[in-house]
Amino acid sequence: QVQLVESGGGLVQAGGSLRLSCAASGRTVSTYHMGWFRQAPGKEREFVAAISWGGGSTYFADSVKGRFTISRDNAKNMLYLQMNSLKPEDTAIYYCAARRMGGNLRIHNDYDYWGQGTQVTVFS
Helix, strand or coil: CCEEEEECCEEEECCCCEEEEEEEECCCCCCCEEEEEEECCCCCCEEEEEECCCCCCEEECCCCCCCEEEEEECCCCEEEEEECCCCHHHCEEEEEEEECCCCCCCCHHHCCEECCCEEEEEEC
């Protein structure tokens, strides 16, 4: 089993930055692909960013491309999401997730483990 715990959310003014962290425990996630998803009130969970197990490949939703960066530190069992130039529409609960299987990392149904989420609120 893998446990994931997100942190780093908060309240930030539009144009500001936040860095989300996801700490994994239970077993190493160095062989897991990992991703960030978000869910705003009344909306479905949506893909934000993903990174392959070795960190060599990254993927971003069009809405965050150029503003967000995903990274991982396998030695520390950590996943990160650097969010810059934040907009009010980025307001959501952000979840990290891990999966063993490859394929389309944008599909949330294929992830095996999920964190409890961290709230990000961007005000204008």
